[in-house]
Amino acid sequence: MDDQPVATRPPVWPTTIHWTELPEDKAEGGNSTEWNFYRREVGRLLAEGHEGRWVLIKGEQIIGIWDTREEALRELNERYLMQAALVHQILTREPVFRGPIRCSLWRS
Amino acid sequence: MAQLTFSIQGTDLVADARVNLDAPTLLKHSTTGQPAPHSIPARALIDTGSDVSLVSGWILQQLGAQRLFHRNTQGMGGTVSAGVFRVSISILDASRPPPWFTRPDVCVMELSAGLPFDVIIGMDVLLECRLLVDGPNRTFTIDF
Numbered sequence: 656m657d658d659q660p661v662a663t664r665p666p667v668w669p670t671t672i673h674w675t676e677l678p679e680d681k682a683e684g685g686n687s688t689e690w691n692f693y694r695r696e697v698g699r700l701l702a703e704g705h706e707g708r709w710v711l712i713k714g715e716q717i718i719g720i721w722d723t724r725e726e727a728l729r730e731l732n733e734r735y736l737m738q739a740a741l742v743h744q745i746l747t748r749e750p751v752f753r754g755p756i757r758c759s760l761w762r763s
Numbered sequence: 764m765a766q767l768t769f770s771i772q773g774t775d776l777v778a779d780a781r782v783n784l785d786a787p788t789l790l791k792h793s794t795t796g797q798p799a800p801h802s803i804p805a806r807a808l809i810d811t812g813s814d815v816s817l818v819s820g821w822i823l824q825q826l827g828a829q830r831l832f833h834r835n836t837q838g839m840g841g842t843v844s845a846g847v848f849r850v851s852i853s854i855l856d857a858s859r860p861p862p863w864f865t866r867p868d869v870c871v872m873e874l875s876a877g878l879p880f881d882v883i884i885g886m887d888v889l890l891e892c893r894l895l896v897d898g899p900n901r902t903f904t905i906d907f
Contacts, residue, residue, distance in 0.1 A: 672835055678844040685830040685846040693833075731831065732791055741846075742831050754838045754872075755813035755883050
């Protein structure tokens, strides 16, 4: 009989996702172009040893890869302030967040 | 420790809020001489069931907020990926003077239009304060 308290059981929803399962961003505009480009490139970036580093992408071009988010953001602010771009940490498994309880309220 | 107390509206924890661009971007505007936007008043729902905070599209558009990051989020239809914006969010009682509970750099998703609130405050913000719900007295308090 399973007598483990319910509150201490691991969550039933996925808390991480493998890079091969990253969903496409089907939204038009925003930084969907950069995200969908990242999805195509992430396997290569991981193979090249960039796990945990931060990439800056503009359009379908990798602008650079840095060790910290702050360094990537500094470059973004210098070159692309107020423009669509993507700053993202390169990970084999990415975290999955819970949306609001009224989860139909948000949109991609 | 500062404190804000609100009435519980029905079963909802609703508070006044103000949203602006994130502090680093405002600082960049300031140092480059660009005009910075004014913060926008909003109606916020406190939602402990959400990991993330959300802001209405009209506010993000009015501020000129930039999509910088991407986040994978679990919703009813499975996991989706969407761009997220950097903003600053303050929770306040509009009928009283400060203090305000301000988070200067929060990554938020876009909230659909046509809802009775403009902001959802998720656990990413709530973990920075103490939230006390007094059910019998129909009030809730934020200590920070």
